[in-house]
Every structure is written in structure tokens, then in C-alpha cells.
Amino acid sequence: MTTANERLIKILSGMKADRPACICPGGMMNMVTKALQDVCGVYLPEAHTDARMMADLAKAIYDNECFENYGVPFCMTVEAEALGASCTMGTQLFEPHVTGYAIDTVEDYRKLKPMDLEAGRAKVTLDAIRLLKAETKDVPIIGNIVGPVSVASSVCEPTRYYKQMRQKRELTHEYMQFVTDDLIRFALAMIDAGADVIALSDPSGTGEILGPKFFDEYAVTYINQVVDAVEAAGAKMIVHICGQMKSVYDKVAKIHSDAFSFDAVVSLREARKNLPDKVIMGNVSTFAIEMQDEKTVDKLTRSSYANGSDIISPACGLGMGSPLSNVQQVLKTVKTFAE
Amino acid sequence: MATKEELLQKMSDMVFEMEDEEIADVCEEYIEAGYDALDGILHGLVDGMNRASEMYDQEEYFVTDLLLCSDAMYAGLDVLRPHLPEDASVGEAKKAVIGVVEGDTHDIGKNLVKIMMETAGFEMFDLGRDVPLDSFVEKAKEVDADLIMMSTLMTTTMPGMKEVISKLREQGIRDSIKVMVGGSPISQKYAEDIGADGYSRNAVEAVEVAKRLCGVE
Numbered sequence: 001m002t003t004a005n006e007r008l009i010k011i012l013s014g015m016k017a018d019r020p021a022c023i024c025p026g027g028m029m030n031m032v033t034k035a036l037q038d039v040c041g042v043y044l045p046e047a048h049t050d051a052r053m054m055a056d057l058a059k060a061i062y063d064n065e066c067f068e069n070y071g072v073p074f075c076m077t078v079e080a081e082a083l084g085a086s087c088t089m090g091t092q093l094f095e096p097h098v099t100g101y102a103i104d105t106v107e108d109y110r111k112l113k114p115m116d117l118e119a120g121r122a123k124v125t126l127d128a129i130r131l132l133k134a135e136t137k138d139v140p141i142i143g144n145i146v147g148p149v150s151v152a153s154s155v156c157e158p159t160r161y162y163k164q165m166r167q168k169r170e171l172t173h174e175y176m177q178f179v180t181d182d183l184i185r186f187a188l189a190m191i192d193a194g195a196d197v198i199a200l201s202d203p204s205g206t207g208e209i210l211g212p213k214f215f216d217e218y219a220v221t222y223i224n225q226v227v228d229a230v231e232a233a234g235a236k237m238i239v240h241i242c243g244q245m246k247s248v249y250d251k252v253a254k255i256h257s258d259a260f261s262f263d264a265v266v267s268l269r270e271a272r273k274n275l276p277d278k279v280i281m282g283n284v285s286t287f288a289i290e291m292q293d294e295k296t297v298d299k300l301t302r303s304s305y306a307n308g309s310d311i312i313s314p315a316c317g318l319g320m321g322s323p324l325s326n327v328q329q330v331l332k333t334v335k336t337f338a339e
Numbered sequence: 340m341a342t343k344e345e346l347l348q349k350m351s352d353m354v355f356e357m358e359d360e361e362i363a364d365v366c367e368e369y370i371e372a373g374y375d376a377l378d379g380i381l382h383g384l385v386d387g388m389n390r391a392s393e394m395y396d397q398e399e400y401f402v403t404d405l406l407l408c409s410d411a412m413y414a415g416l417d418v419l420r421p422h423l424p425e426d427a428s429v430g431e432a433k434k435a436v437i438g439v440v441e442g443d444t445h446d447i448g449k450n451l452v453k454i455m456m457e458t459a460g461f462e463m464f465d466l467g468r469d470v471p472l473d474s475f476v477e478k479a480k481e482v483d484a485d486l487i488m489m490s491t492l493m494t495t496t497m498p499g500m501k502e503v504i505s506k507l508r509e510q511g512i513r514d515s516i517k518v519m520v521g522g523s524p525i526s527q528k529y530a531e532d533i534g535a536d537g538y539s540r541n542a543v544e545a546v547e548v549a550k551r552l553c554g555v556e
Contacts, residue, residue, distance in 0.1 A: 030494065030495060093495065094441070094442035094496060095442065095493060097442065097443060097444045097469070099444060158447055159406060159447065159450065162402070162403045162406055162447070166407070203523070204445070210402070210403060211400070211403070214403065242523065243523060287524070287529055291529075291532060316524055317493065319494045319495060319497060320498075321498055
């Protein structure tokens with residue numbers, strides 16, 4: 001029988017599997033809900049800072065038949081905090097988020113110190129991956145990193161950063177290179193710790209925000225550096241693209257990633273047409289998973305599959321209030337696709 | 340010497356072309372020539388910003404462009420505003436309270452909506468980001484707001500919007516205040532489901548929806 005790990009790796013390698021995989025990577029693509037925390041007795045925000053709890057919560061997602069993967073961390077602030085931004089760990093219901101920037105202007109990036117992977121939550125995340133690797137088998141472990149533009153605009157005050165992107169291009173590129181080198185170091189450490197797949201989301205670096213020209217210049221360029229490094233290290237790569245795609249399809253096609261995941265606003269049929277040779281992941285509405293019933297989730301899951309999705313997943317992070325039965329319905333439906 | 344029309348055109352062009360350094364000089368020249376400050380704002384600066392929003396609608400301009408245009412507009416406003424006559428309140432401006440709901444700190448979109456709303460003549464009360472839900476209600480009562488605008492970029496903080504609406508209802512003021520929501524995970528459907536009055540996909544559209552809800556124009 002095909003294991004969950006074999007299936008996902010097969011699909012990410014462009015090969016045919018017995019059925020689509022059903023995953024939710026973690027990171028920005030949050031898969032922890034309040035109901036799940038109650039079931040397994042491991043709670044946020046504590047699990048953000050404790051490797052044992054982080055690994056246990058990640059396991060609970062698979063054990064409770066929500067998704068066929070493990071994934072850590074459960075937020076988008078590990079890199080920004082390690083680079084000097086202040087963060088709050090949030091609550092059981094709110095994700096950690098940045099509360100203070102490390103620098104107010106891109107010029108100051110030279111004052112930043114590279115991330116310490118042996119301390120803080122970077123270490124917690126790597127330790128959690130090590131625990132998952134040592135204690136489990138056959139289930140893919142996904143390490144999540146935040147995209148270069150999102151990290152850059154979480155460390156530097158974003159309004160200033162976005163302006164300097166066009167006013168001081170050379171300087172902004174230096175800053176982006178600094179951030180990207182660190183992200184690569186973190187991703188490779190995750191692979192070394194046992195991650196099978198690296199997933200990256202860059203919600204602050206979308207085509208809608210940057211426009212096609214700057215999306216190409218700042219997002220695509222540096223995302224590709226991460227993808228190339230990850231693939232050279234033998235792991236697989238998923239890139240989640242936030243927002244509308246219409247203006248940037250040709251730019252997205254330039255990203256070297258094995259697979260692309262999309263927002264609910266993107267038509268999978270259209271994505272399939274524009275990216276014929278890529279593995280496509282998505283995009284069951286998280287809104288429906290939180291607010292509708294199992295029947296609707298079942299219908300949307302079937303429609304994702306019918307529209308050409310190779311890996312069925314939520315379109316974005318799950319809402320904390322999503323009922324467990326709705327979350328589980330996605331996988332239940334996917335299992336009926338077995339050939 | 341440049342005519343009034345020439346200077347207005349120049350101010351509009353500078354906003355549109357994101358030239359925030361020389362625009363103050365042009366505004367000074369305009370004031371020194373004795374031209375009307377309010378005309379300068381409406382037919383020069385705001386005109387440029389409106390042209391920029393048209394480009395945004397056509398996907399020729401993007402968020403970063405609008406931020407730079409607004410820098411130029413504000414640089415001009417700093418010069419022109421002190422020259423407005425005391426009683427130049429442009430009719431009764433509608434008041435709107437705006438903020439990013441608790442749990443989220445992404446405020447680029449919110450800032451842009453605020454800029455476009457100000458450009459359209461609304462009086463804006465900006466609560467900032469990561470705003471405790473009660474603050475929306477308190478501020479709205481304090482300033483007798485016509486509109487509350489909430490945004491979030493995170494799926495996990497969306498339910499806060501619904502809670503604010505319930506709080507307004509509990510306080511018996513839901514019917515006297517319009518509520519708009521926005522942000523990338525939000526949709527028209529979500530807005531309807533939580534009982535908000537309006538939703539918009541972007542900052543330019545937000546102004547149209549706000550005007551419609553508040554009965555402006």
C-alpha cells in the first residue's frame with residue numbers, strides 16, 4: 001500500500017499516484033483549530049515555544065484524520081522574530097504576530113544580525129522536526145518558511161519598505177539577498193533535521209500588491225533562490241501564491257517550484273491552463289470549512305479534484321473556529337478518489 | 340508667471356507621477372500667486388490621486404504606486420491646508436472609524452483605504468492595527484461615527500469582525516452605524532454572513548461602497 005509520504009513525494013515529482021494527496025502544510029496555511037487543541041490537550045500559544053508540544057500538536061492533526069502530513073511551525077513570525085522584530089505569541093485563538101519592527105528603513109538592514117538557529121523559536125521548530133523524524137514514519141514532514149518579501153516587510157516597517165523597493169532598488173536588493181540567504185539557511189537546517197518538503201508562502205509579496213514588474217523583480221527572483229537551494233538538498237518544494245493571479249501568471253510560471261498552491265479566489269481550471277506542466281495544489285475554501293457544513297465541504301473538495309488539483313488542500317489558513325467534522329470531511333472525500 | 344490652471348495641472352501631475360520632493364515648491368508658488376487653497380486641494384492634489392486610482396482600477400498602478408502618490412499628495416496638503424479659511428469645512432464630512440482587528444498587524448491595506456477615504460472627503464479616525472474589538476465600538480460612540488471599517492489579512496482573526504457587529508447590536512447602536520469589512524481572506528459572502536453592510540475588494544472600491552452606504556453624492 002502507498003504510504004502518505006510516498007504518495008506526496010510521487011505527486012510532487014510529477015508522477016501518478018493512487019489518488020490525490022490531502023495536506024495542509026502549516027505556517028501561513030494554518031491547520032490547528034480550537035477543536036483540535038481540545039481533543040489532544042495541547043494548546044497554543046504554549047506550543048509555539050516548546051518543541052515537544054509543537055511536535056505533539058503536529059501529530060494530532062494526522063492522528064485525528066485531518067490531513068496526511070505533519071507540519072511546523074504554526075505561525076509566520078519565527079524568521080521575523082529571529083531577525084529582531086518583536087512579536088506576541090497570541091492566544092489559543094490568535095496567531096502570533098509582529099508588534100514592532102526591527103528597523104524603520106531599509107538602510108538599517110546592515111545592523112541586523114543573521115538568525116540564530118540554535119536559539120529561540122528557530123531552534124524549537126528544528127527540534128520539533130527532529131522529534132517528528134525520530135518518532136514517526138511514512139508521513140511527510142513539512143517545514144514551513146515565510147517568503148522573502150513577507151519577512152523583509154515584517155522586519156522593516158512595511159510602508160517605508162514598499163516605497164524604497166522602487167526608490168532605492170540596489171539597496172533593497174542587498175536587503176533581500178541578506179533575508180534570502182538566511183531563509184535558505186533555515187530551510188536547509190529543516191531538511192537536515194528531517195523535513196521531506198519545504199512550503200513557502202509570501203502573502204505580502206503578491207502580484208496585487210507589487211504589480212507584475214516588482215513581483216518578478218523581488219518575489220520571483222528570491223523565491224527561486226530558495227527553491228533551487230531546497231531542491232539541490234534533495235527535498236521537495238511547495239510555493240503558495242496568495243491573492244489574484246491574473247496579472248502575474250507568466251511570472252509565476254518562472255518559479256522553479258515542484259508545486260503551486262493557490263488562494264480560493266483563483267480558478268484551478270484557469271491555473272491548470274496557465275501552468276500546464278506544474279503540480280497544482282488547492283483550494284477548498286477555508287471560509288466554507290469554517291462556516292458551512294460537511295455536505296458543502298464534500299462538494300467543494302470534489303470540485304477541486306474535478307478542476308485538476310493534484311493535491312487537495314485548504315485554500316488558505318484554517319479559521320480557528322472550524323468544526324473538526326468539516327476539516328475531516330476534506331480527507332474523507334479525497335479517500336473516495338482512490339483508483 | 341504660471342496661470343492657476345497650469346499650476347493645478349502641475350500639482351495633479353506630480354501626485355500622479357509620485358514626485359513628492361518638488362510638489363511643496365509648486366504648492367508654495369500657487370499660494371504666493373494668491374490662488375484659492377481649497378481649489379488647489381480638490382482640483383490639483385486630489386485630482387492627481389483620483390487619476391492614480393483610475394490607473395489602479397485598470398491594473399496599471401499597484402499598491403506600492405498608490406503609497407508613493409499619496410506621499411506626494413500629503414506633501415502638498417501640508418503646504419495648502421494652513422491656507423484654508425477657518426470655515427472651510429467642506430459641508431458636513433462623514434465620519435469613519437477604521438482599524439485592523441485584534442490579532443493582526445498587517446496595515447498596508449487599511450492605510451491605503453484611509454488615504455483614499457480622506458481623499459474623498461471623509462473624516463477618518465484611525466485606530467491603527469491589532470485593535471481590541473471594544474475600541475471600535477467605543478470610538479464610534481465617542482465621535483458619533485457614520486461608518487466603521489475593519490480589515491484583516493489573517494483567517495484566524497476574521498471572527499473578530501462578527502463580534503464587533505454583535506457588540507454594536509448589544510449597545511443598541513447597530514442601526515445607526517454602517518459597517519464595512521475588507522482584507523484578502525474576506526469575501527462578499529462572508530460580509531453578508533456576519534451581517535456587515537458592505538465589502539470591497541480594494542481601496543478604490545471601498546470609497547464607492549462607503550459613499551453609497553453613507554448617502555454621499
